[in-house]
Amino acid sequence: MSRLSLRTYTLLQTVTSVSLSAMAWAVTGVRPIWSGSQPSERQRIYFANHTSHGDFILLSACLSETERAKTHAIAAAEYWGKSRLRRFIAEDMLSSVLISRHWTSEEEHPISIMLSVLDQGHSLIIFPEGTRNMGDERLLPFRSGLYNLSMARPDVELIPCWIENMSRVLPKGQFLPVPLLCRVVFGAPVAVAPGEDRRAFLDRAHDELLALDPRPERDD
Amino acid sequence: MRHDISILIIGLFVVLSTASIVAAILSARAPKPLSATLVNLTQRINAWWVMVALMTVAFFFGRYGMTILFALISFAALREFVTLTDNRRTDHWVLLGMFGIIIPFQYWLVWTAWYGLFVIFIPVYCFLLMPAITALHGDTERFLERISAQQWAVMISVYCVSHVPALLTLDVPGFEGRNLLLIAFLIIVVQGSDVLQYIFGKLFGKHRFSPTVSPSKTWEGLIGGLAASSLLGALLSFITPFSPLQASAVAFIACTMGFLGGLVASAIKRDQGVKDWGHLIEGHGGMMDRTDSLVFAAPIFFHIVRYFWTV
Numbered sequence: 001m002s003r004l005s006l007r008t009y010t011l012l013q014t015v016t017s018v019s020l021s022a023m024a025w026a027v028t029g030v031r032p033i034w035s036g037s038q039p040s041e042r043q044r045i046y047f048a049n050h051t052s053h054g055d056f057i058l059l060s061a062c063l064s065e066t067e068r069a070k071t072h073a074i075a076a077a078e079y080w081g082k083s084r085l086r087r088f089i090a091e092d093m094l095s096s097v098l099i100s101r102h103w104t105s106e107e108e109h110p111i112s113i114m115l116s117v118l119d120q121g122h123s124l125i126i127f128p129e130g131t132r133n134m135g136d137e138r139l140l141p142f143r144s145g146l147y148n149l150s151m152a153r154p155d156v157e158l159i160p161c162w163i164e165n166m167s168r169v170l171p172k173g174q175f176l177p178v179p180l181l182c183r184v185v186f187g188a189p190v191a192v193a194p195g196e197d198r199r200a201f202l203d204r205a206h207d208e209l210l211a212l213d214p215r216p217e218r219d220d
Numbered sequence: 221m222r223h224d225i226s227i228l229i230i231g232l233f234v235v236l237s238t239a240s241i242v243a244a245i246l247s248a249r250a251p252k253p254l255s256a257t258l259v260n261l262t263q264r265i266n267a268w269w270v271m272v273a274l275m276t277v278a279f280f281f282g283r284y285g286m287t288i289l290f291a292l293i294s295f296a297a298l299r300e301f302v303t304l305t306d307n308r309r310t311d312h313w314v315l316l317g318m319f320g321i322i323i324p325f326q327y328w329l330v331w332t333a334w335y336g337l338f339v340i341f342i343p344v345y346c347f348l349l350m351p352a353i354t355a356l357h358g359d360t361e362r363f364l365e366r367i368s369a370q371q372w373a374v375m376i377s378v379y380c381v382s383h384v385p386a387l388l389t390l391d392v393p394g395f396e397g398r399n400l401l402l403i404a405f406l407i408i409v410v411q412g413s414d415v416l417q418y419i420f421g422k423l424f425g426k427h428r429f430s431p432t433v434s435p436s437k438t439w440e441g442l443i444g445g446l447a448a449s450s451l452l453g454a455l456l457s458f459i460t461p462f463s464p465l466q467a468s469a470v471a472f473i474a475c476t477m478g479f480l481g482g483l484v485a486s487a488i489k490r491d492q493g494v495k496d497w498g499h500l501i502e503g504h505g506g507m508m509d510r511t512d513s514l515v516f517a518a519p520i521f522f523h524i525v526r527y528f529w530t531v
Binding site: 029031165168171172174176178179180181183 | 299309315319
């Protein structure tokens with residue numbers, strides 16, 4: 001558990017985050033659209049659609065420097081923990097938090113890892129689809145993590161974030177990005193309604209995220 | 221030359237300062253909260269300051285500055301164009317080539333003044349090779365639509381834009397070393413014509429020019445704007461190799477092309493269902509929203525100067 005004691009940014013993380021945000025802007029001209037929520041110091045869980053490895057870079061490029069320093073993307077240990085280099089990039093440079101799909105001990109349980117980040121006052125970026133969406137569906141059904149987190153920490157705001165165009169910037173299997181304009185639309189906070197069951201809430205959060213897509217007819 | 225440039229920069233400074241002061245007075249007198257038009261006016265004037273500042277900096281770096289500045293403008297314009305059009309995953313390599321090969325190569329041709337290849341590289345080689353690459357990928361869905369959009373994208377945002385710095389490669393007898401002023405003339409006249417058409421349209425506009433394409437364009441705005449910018453061209457003849465009469469004729473042609481460029485850009489935006497090309501410049505939309513008229517005017521202006529004024 002030692003790797004989960006979160007500090008403020010190291011120098012390496014600050015340099016990485018500033019240069020990645022500048023790069024995201026140079027390639028995609030990324031601009032946040034606040035539609036239903038505002039930038040804030042509040043503790044939040046940003047949940048977004050997931051189509052490429054660049055998604056969370058784009059999202060965090062839309063946050064202020066201080067917000068970025070205490071916001072961590074949740075990434076799959078199966079991919080990012082595979083080699084020492086990947087783990088170094090994910091944890092030491094991008095300050096992401098790795099979770100495993102095939103956890104064995106209670107300590108490795110994804111929800112308890114995420115809760116321990118929240119309990120240190122930090123915010124999260126999660127992709128509730130659970131994996132990168134490579135198909136024709138615009139948004140896959142959500143996994144339950146979002147519901148479990150919200151039930152466990154009801155004070156933390158859940159902000160839906162629609163990341164536009166990233167699937168075109170970096171399509172499946174490509175490593176060179178095409179410069180296209182991207183926007184990130186931040187919607188109104190979503191909360192579990194009293195008595196709302198797991199599936200109903202997840203479907204509602206799913207639809208609210210989908211509704212943020214400014215140009216729904218164009219996704220390909 | 222130094223003399224010309226100083227007059228020019230002071231002139232622009234006076235015009236923009238006047239605009240800023242007028243906007244400030246209007247905003248101070250207007251009821252709060254300010255109307256969208258006034259906010260937009262102030263944003264536009266501020267963006268003009270930035271654009272003039274950028275051009276001035278590029279001006280002092282001469283050919284280097286201009287070539288790099290317009291290569292970056294091509295990059296921003298192409299990015300907006302490609303974002304707007306509907307491409308498929310199989311187009312990835314063609315799109316990468318547009319940014320990674322076509323832009324650098326076309327501006328290298330400008331830099332080395334290789335005229336013969338500069339004029340045919342995109343309309344001949346890219347025109348034929350881009351659809352060939354798309355066909356080799358084997359994806360025929362909406363084939364003609366996709367390749368047309370890609371070719372239009374590079375023609376408009378790379379080929380046409382590159383004719384502005386290409387003005388620096390022309391040898392006009394008796395005008396050696398002053399070619400930067402041709403760029404200044406073209407930009408001031410064409411962008412000035414946009415503003416003048418807007419002002420004349422707001423003041424006297426009654427009859428719509430083309431209601432289906434661009435409801436804001438009127439006959440009164442067009443005629444008033446073109447007449448005023450031809451006059452502006454004549455006034456600026458001291459920075460050109462043209463006589464006052466020639467300068468007004470050249471300005472008239474360039475501004476007419478500029479008007480048509482704006483019209484075509486509006487038609488494309490309408491077809492794609494958007495109001496602006498992008499979100500690059502506060503109050504102005506994207507790069508293409510600012511350069512659509514320049515894009516159509518530049519190649520024609522270039523060839524008029526080349527045909528009539530070079531040996």
